[in-house]
Amino acid sequence: MDKLDELESQSIYIIREAYYHYKKLAVLWSIGKDSTTLVWLVRKAFFGEVPFPALHIDTSYKFPEMYKFRDAYSKKWGLELVMAQNKEALAGGMNCVKKLECCTALKTEALKMAIAEHGFEALLLGIRRDEHGIRAKERYFSPRDEDFKWNYQDQPPELWDQYKSQAEEKTHIRVHPLLGWTEVDIWRYLKREQVPITDLYFAKDGKRYRSIGCTTCCNPIESNAASIDDIIYELETTTTSERAGRAQDKEDTYTMQKLRALGYM
Amino acid sequence: MREDLKFVAVGHVDHGKSTLIGRLLYDTNSLPPDKMEEVRQMSEESEGVLEFAFVMDHLEEERKNRVTIDTAQIFFRTAKREYVIIDAPGHKQFLKNMITGATLAEAALLLVAAEEGLQEQTHRHAYILSLLGIEQLLVVINKMDLVDYSRERFEQIKKDITHRLGEFGLTPLLVIPIAAKPGDNVARRSEKMPWYAGKTLLEGLDMLQPAPSKEEGPLRFPVQDVYEREGEKILVGKMSSGILTRGQEVMFHPLGKRATVDYIKVFEGKREQAEAGRSIGLVLKDKSALQGLKRGQIACAVSPSPKVSNTITATIFWMNGEPLRKNEKLYLKCATQQVLCKVKKIRERLNSSTLEILEEDADLLHETEVGKLTIKTEESICMDPFEQVEEMGRFVLMRDTDTVAGGVVH
Numbered sequence: 001m002d003k004l005d006e007l008e009s010q011s012i013y014i015i016r017e018a019y020y021h022y023k024k025l026a027v028l029w030s031i032g033k034d035s036t037t038l039v040w041l042v043r044k045a046f047f048g049e050v051p052f053p054a055l056h057i058d059t060s061y062k063f064p065e066m067y068k069f070r071d072a073y074s075k076k077w078g079l080e081l082v083m084a085q086n087k088e089a090l091a092g093g094m095n096c097v098k099k100l101e102c103c104t105a106l107k108t109e110a111l112k113m114a115i116a117e118h119g120f121e122a123l124l125l126g127i128r129r130d131e132h133g134i135r136a137k138e139r140y141f142s143p144r145d146e147d148f149k150w151n152y153q154d155q156p157p158e159l160w161d162q163y164k165s166q167a168e169e170k171t172h173i174r175v176h177p178l179l180g181w182t183e184v185d186i187w188r189y190l191k192r193e194q195v196p197i198t199d200l201y202f203a204k205d206g207k208r209y210r211s212i213g214c215t216t217c218c219n220p221i222e223s224n225a226a227s228i229d230d231i232i233y234e235l236e237t238t239t240t241s242e243r244a245g246r247a248q249d250k251e252d253t254y255t256m257q258k259l260r261a262l263g264y265m
Numbered sequence: 266m267r268e269d270l271k272f273v274a275v276g277h278v279d280h281g282k283s284t285l286i287g288r289l290l291y292d293t294n295s296l297p298p299d300k301m302e303e304v305r306q307m308s309e310e311s312e313g314v315l316e317f318a319f320v321m322d323h324l325e326e327e328r329k330n331r332v333t334i335d336t337a338q339i340f341f342r343t344a345k346r347e348y349v350i351i352d353a354p355g356h357k358q359f360l361k362n363m364i365t366g367a368t369l370a371e372a373a374l375l376l377v378a379a380e381e382g383l384q385e386q387t388h389r390h391a392y393i394l395s396l397l398g399i400e401q402l403l404v405v406i407n408k409m410d411l412v413d414y415s416r417e418r419f420e421q422i423k424k425d426i427t428h429r430l431g432e433f434g435l436t437p438l439l440v441i442p443i444a445a446k447p448g449d450n451v452a453r454r455s456e457k458m459p460w461y462a463g464k465t466l467l468e469g470l471d472m473l474q475p476a477p478s479k480e481e482g483p484l485r486f487p488v489q490d491v492y493e494r495e496g497e498k499i500l501v502g503k504m505s506s507g508i509l510t511r512g513q514e515v516m517f518h519p520l521g522k523r524a525t526v527d528y529i530k531v532f533e534g535k536r537e538q539a540e541a542g543r544s545i546g547l548v549l550k551d552k553s554a555l556q557g558l559k560r561g562q563i564a565c566a567v568s569p570s571p572k573v574s575n576t577i578t579a580t581i582f583w584m585n586g587e588p589l590r591k592n593e594k595l596y597l598k599c600a601t602q603q604v605l606c607k608v609k610k611i612r613e614r615l616n617s618s619t620l621e622i623l624e625e626d627a628d629l630l631h632e633t634e635v636g637k638l639t640i641k642t643e644e645s646i647c648m649d650p651f652e653q654v655e656e657m658g659r660f661v662l663m664r665d666t667d668t669v670a671g672g673v674v675h
Contacts, residue, residue, distance in 0.1 A: 001542055012544040013503040020490045044532035047494055129338045136338050157361040157584055159368045159661050159671045162598050166666040182340050240297050
């Protein structure tokens, strides 16, 4: 087995563990490359029939291409799509200037509402350790309390392939099947498996998005990488970090830690 | 594609693990400019020195108190391959996080600070590595700048650590004198230590071997779940050891049922074979054989067969503040098996740093202590000695919903 085979098998094992232990499960699908890889792996784990919903947190500020991609592939792959939106916050008017506040209202709070409404016990998320130093500290199975708090100072031990198989009451479990993948692993895998992906990632007029989210907080990078091969080559030679174009990481040194402690993805 | 290798950095608190990792990333050009800028900015806010430890220590509490709390992983590459470094906290209080990190590693890097020599966690971490079966080991004697790059000091510590590791059955591949902060013998050869003609740390890392494939071992396929597709029952799971082949005859343990493999199912279709590490679906020829086959049954080679028993002799490390009580009811999880069990006897209670036997036939086992136990399970389970099939010879103990210990069977 090569490295991609090993990563794929480990992720499928984790997805199947999550499904065995937590029947009220959903996969969080932001339409980006990581969560689309995750949805692909979920399809493979269940031989093409996804037995739980895909949850899309819609801030209403996503790129039009993302909405189009979501609708086309949720239909093609037969996904049960569940949408979550913090309508109250949007009606009250959001300004995306205060990142901590905006991400918390439109993403974290919207997720809380979806969990309350659908009673999810566990969520599959496509975060990776190499994205951010805080995410490097995550476990594969990570409990969150009622208030969504991540107790990063006292995380449960996680030995070998033995994951947290029972949750305390009033918690939900975040499951991270892609934790051990790097950005370039994702692209090598998308290429090998010919997974469809939104074309926001490919360069047009000397610019491309390396990481996507809301239009308001994503800046494209200078790049001429117009194909997956170009992107893989670019990543093998660059030293710039992946989330360099994501504004919410920049506000102050510990914004990401604060966001995640409050339950941000 | 280049191969990759995962190693864990361990050692006593303050012996410089996070600083060394920061230095390695810096010297191999693995730090993004914005990360470098972040580190510079952080260092200015605190004291003004370039602080490499900040690369790994990301939590606000870690940076302010200058101590690693949790394990983290970071990626870098050399001309030879890609590396995953697992940074493990050196403080006794965070031992469970060190163990969490170490169970994922193929090799270890043990740091000893030259001015302090071997300390409590140096011994403890080395012993834990030996328990976990991590035999590939590099030792670095760090902070050589604080002992005037003294050859005598280096030779003394080298002798101490080599002797100690020998007692655990470990032989370091190399012992390297370094100074992580100024960067001596990390990526570049030091001019301050002309008496050392050996390899730099980076050269040493490139000598490590990836963990050998488990394909050579006996067939062990733990059933994870049973799915039904188009009227067909599929036993899904990840191969622990050996190779499974279409048409092969297997024995399911602990049930003790014989069956024949019809085919191996994956998303793309059917496979002729599946090797250790692969997630697959298994479809049996004789549908009546499916009775009783569910999660926790292990498809095994007819020979050599695993041990099926309700009495286990094991060594465990206790990781919970609330001590283990003799005869306490716990869950034991091994591969996909989960059974209720009782610790019938704590034959020996050990200090995991000094290895001193604190008590024989004890009633309690405390956090960070190692115990030699006899465990009785409510139902028979199927295991192999850890030395023969790692995946089937290691287990965790759970109290309610918490993992409280890890262990290996002999």
